[in-house]
Amino acid sequence: RHVYVNGDYLPETEARVSIFDRGFLFADGVYEVTLVLDGRLVDFSGHMARLRRSLGELDMPFSLAEEKLLEIHRELIERNQISEGLVYLQVTRGVADRDFNFPLKSTPNTVVLFTQKKSIVDSPLAARGQHVVTFDDLRWRRCDIKTVQLLYPSMAKMQAKAQGADDAWLVKDGFITEGSSSNAYIVTTDGTVVTRDLSTDILQGITREAVLLCAGSLQLRVEERPFTVEESENAAEAFSTSASGLVSPVVSINDKPIGAGKPGSITAHLRQLYLERKRASAI
Ligand code: PLP
Structure with missing residues (x-):
């Protein structure tokens, strides 16, 4: 299975995230799970609107455009041959030395996506x-x-x-x-x-x-x-x-x-x- 991590598509065994990631240490991250039917995304823009809202409520900067996120979702669906299943997207506040204070706003997010092939309709x-x-x-x-x-x-x-x-x-x-x-x-x-x-x-x-x-x-x-x-x-x-x-x-x-x-x-x-x-x- 191919996954997406911070700009790269990699086999899942080669994907790496720092142990200092704020998602790992503080659960300082947000996510979305989008349904895939017939190899296509359901309510994609609704999920991305909610993602923006979650990020806003947590004062978490994030700069990837929706079109780019759509491209990544589609690329993973394609690479992993998902006709029915889910795409998981997680955005965290990024990597910083452990501290309750948020890191600088310029700290890059950690962005991870993966797919789950799953029978959803015939459950x-x-x-x-x-x-x-x-x-x-x-x-x-x-x-x-x-x-x-x-x-x-x-x-x-x-x-x-x-x-x-x-x-x-x-x-x-x-x-x-x-x-x-x-x-x-x-x-x-x-x-x-x-x-x-x-x-x-x-x-x-x-x-x-x-x-x-x-x-x-x-x-x-x-x-x-x-x-x-x-x-x-x-x-x-x-x-x-x-x-x-x-x-x-x-x-x-x-x-x-x-x-x-x-x-x-x-x-x-x-x-x-x-x-x-x-x-x-x-x-
Ligand atoms: N409520 C909670 C607590 C959830 O975790 C979820 C989905 O994961 C939902 C509701 C349903 O949300 P959605 O229909 O956007 O998947």
Whole structure:
């Protein structure tokens, strides 16, 4: 597999990043994961807009133009023959002697990209539906910034798996924020799609934005508001969204079946419309 590191395309075994990289020592970096369908990028400009936002919120200088980033994404897709999968992009504040103070603004970023060849559309989890369990949301209070500081979501996911579930949904003050690496939704018994409103409590999902547009096109009522674990347990359907999971049904929460305990039909319609639109608009 070829990867990209600071201007070079290299076999992954030859790629090197300094142990003094701020991403390594301080998790001082941001990332994006972009879906590839049919060898083309889904919502590329949305991901790059969010990257700029994350960088801005962290006061991290970065000068690579979007056209250059597109060229690198495409080059890796080509070299690694990715027809379906993901492209991972990480930007850190660069290499500096270990110090809590940020280095000079002129410090070059570390920019790394790699691909993951993956079957995304035909995932078994999407067919059978996910079992989720809830955990206290112990992340920092700027979940709107897509930083590489992912230890807590990773721990929550591991604990969910240890309990025989597929994923963790996180709960803050009694209300669900989002999944460990996805946005969270319920469909109420009257057919309303509910997902938490945007704030610093959740990541502004690129898939979320697209799926809410799909919901509008399907004439579904949408409410962006906090919802409780209890409301989720009593919902007709539930699902999560992310670039890597698309629209993914959730069939139980804390061992309580949601609706019929099977992937729901509104979820299936949203997944289908989302895929249709994204296959058509990928670049
Ligand atoms: N929320 C969190 C915490 C995530 O890590 C992710 C994706 O990785 C998402 C939501 C979904 O975002 P997107 O749809 O842009 O992949």
